[in-house]
Amino acid sequence: MGKKRRFGIAIDSAIAEKLDNIAKSMNIDRSKLVEKAVTDLIEEHSHSLGDHRCCGVMVVEACECRVVERFIENYRDIIVSYSHNHVEKWCVCTMVILGDSRKVRALHRELTATGSRVKYIPIAH
Ligand SMILES: [Zn+2]
Ligand SMILES: [Zn+2]
Structure with a gap:
């Protein structure tokens, strides 16, 4: 991945807590986990759009x-x-x-x- 960009998001605190627990159990930081989840989301979304x-x-x-x-x-x-x-x-x-x-x-x-x-x-x- 290229350079990082910081942006603020607001999510439900229960979800944030689950996210922190997963990050902890995977021994990675929260940003890395969110980056991975968003990468998967983009991949799935691009599949549902154009023909390929x-x-x-x-x-x-x-x-x-x-x-x-x-x-x-x-x-x-x-x-x-x-x-x-x-x-x-x-x-x-x-x-x-x-x-x-x-x-x-x-x-x-x-x-x-x-x-x-x-x-x-x-x-x-
Ligand atoms: Zn069967
Ligand atoms: Zn596809």
Whole structure:
């Protein structure tokens, strides 16, 4: 990273306290932790904006096995690999994704609409 810029922000004191606790447990200062969190936020935000070729990992806690199987079939052109697991009562699927960001966003949106919990982590843009 380049030179630093200082700016003041006001956040809920309970959040500030949690932030301090995390920074302490990670043995880094608060600024470093906030910088890391904001970097992740910018990365995620830039994924949701412009169109690009996107690589990332999608984690799905599916409401139903058949749902996740159907999506894997329908989106196989952007799903490089996947792992479909049953852990206790949960159906958890992780997918490595590579393809047009519009299609990645469509997959994310449609899976979420089924009631599944979906988290997408962009890796490269
Ligand atoms: Zn992306
Ligand atoms: Zn399953």
